[in-house]
Amino acid sequence: MTWLQQVAIFAAGIAAGGINTIVGSGTLITFPTLLAFGLPPVTANVSNTIGLVPGSLSGAIGYRRELRGQRARLLQLGTASLLGGITGAVLLLTMPPGAFKAIVPVLIIMALILVVVQPRLAAWVKRRRETGDTVAPEHGGPILLVAVYGTGIYGGYFGAAQGVLLLGLLGVLVHDDLQRLNAVKNVLALIVNGVAAALFIVIAEVNWQVVALIAVGAIIGGQLGAKVGRKLAPNVLRAVIVVVGTIAVVQLLTS
Template identity: 60%
Template sequence: MSIWEAVAIFVAGTAAGTINTIVGSGTLITFPVLLATGLPPVTATVSNALGLIPGSISGAIAYRAELAGQRRRILRLGLAALVGGLGGAMLLTLLPPTAFETIVPVLVTLALVLVVLQPRISAAVQRRRERRGTGAPRSDGGPLLLTTLLAASVYGGYFTAAQGIVYLSLMGILIDDSLQRINAAKNVLAAIVNSVAALFFLFVAHFDWTAVLLIAVGSAIGGQIGARIGLRLSPVVLRTFIVLVGTAAVVQLVLR
C-alpha cells in the first residue's frame, strides 16, 4: 500500500465516520476506496466493518445527552441488532456478493420514501390510535419495530451501507420521539451491529490490518465531527440531509 493510498483510506474513514454519525451510508465512501487499493470485495467489506467500529462508538458517545431515558429501548432493540448483525456476518461468509446487491437499492429507496413521509405517516397512525382509543405508541416501537429492525440488522451485518437510513425510517415511524433522539439510538444500534459482525470476522474472514487501523482512526475522529454537525441540525434540515445522502447512495449502488 502506497502512502497516497493510505492517506485516501484515512480521509475516507474520517468522512465515513462523520456521515455515519449524522445519518449513515459511510460505507459507500470507504468501500470503493478500499476496492481501488486492490483489496478483494469480501476483504474490503470485512476490513471496513472492523475499521468503522471506533467511529460508531465515538458517535454514540458524542450523542450521549440524547440517549437519556432510552435505556429500556436500547436494551430491547439492541438485542435484535446483535442477533441480526451476527446473522448478517455469517451470511457474508456463505453467500455470493450478488445475493444482496439486487435488493439493496430497492431497500434503501423504500427507506428514503419512509423518511420523507414519516411525519405524515406518524400523524396518521396517531390519529388512528386516538380514534380506537389505544393511546400513545409504545416507546420501544412494539413487535413490528423489533421484527423489522432485526431484518435491517441482518443486512447491516452483511454490508452496512445505508443501514442507518433504514433504522431512522423504521424508528421514525414506529416511535413517538424526536429525530435527534432517534438518531442517537441509531448510532448505538449501528455500533452493536458493527461490533458483533467484526468480532465474528476476526475468527473466520481475511482482512487488511493497515486498512482497518486507518479507517478506525479516521472514523473515530469523524464520529466527533458528525455529532457536532448533526446535533445542530433542525429536524427538517436533518431529514433533507438524510434524503440527499440516501439518494446518492442509491445511485452509487445501482451504478457500481
C-alpha cells in the same frame, strides 16, 4: 498501497464516520473507495465493517445526552440488533464470495434509494406526529423488534444505509423526539457492526492497514458528525453518497 491511497482511505473514513452519525450510510463512501484500490469485495466489506466500529462508538458517545432515560428501550432493541448482526455476519462468511459480489449491487441500489427518499420519510413521520396519527407502544412493540432484527441481518451482511432503515422504523413505530431516536439508531448500528466485526476478526480475511486508516478517520468523523452534522446541508451529503454509490455499482457490474 501508496501514500495517496492511504490518505484517500483515511479521508473516506472521516466522511463515513460523520455520515453514519448523521444519516447512516457511510459505507457507501468507504466501500467503493476500497474497491477502487483493488480489494476483493468480501475483504473490502469485512475490513470496512471492522474499521467503522470505532466511528460508530464515537458517534454514540457524541449523542450520549440524548440516550438518557432510554435504558429499557436499548436493552430490548439492542438484543434484536445483536441477534440480527450475528445472523447477517454468519451469512456473509458462509455464502460463496461470488454470491456476495452478485448481491451487493442490488443492496447498494436499495441503499441509494433509501438515502434519496429519507427526507420524504422524515417529513411523513413529522406530519404524523403533528397530526396525532402516531399511536405506538413506548418501545415499538413486537413489530419493531422483528424489524430491527431484520435490519440487523442486513447490517451484519453489508450495512450500507442501515441507519436510514433504523431511523425510519423508530420514527414511525416509537413516539419520541427524533434526536433521541437518532441516538438509539447510533447504538443499534454500533451493536450490529461490533458483533459482525468480532466474528470477522476471528474467521475472515482482514486488511488491517485499511482497518486502521478507516478506524482513525471514522473516530474523527463520528465526533464531527455529532457536533456539527446538523449544520451541514443534507442535500449535499445525499448527493455525494448517491454519486459514490452509483460508481460502486458500475464498478461491481463491469469487473
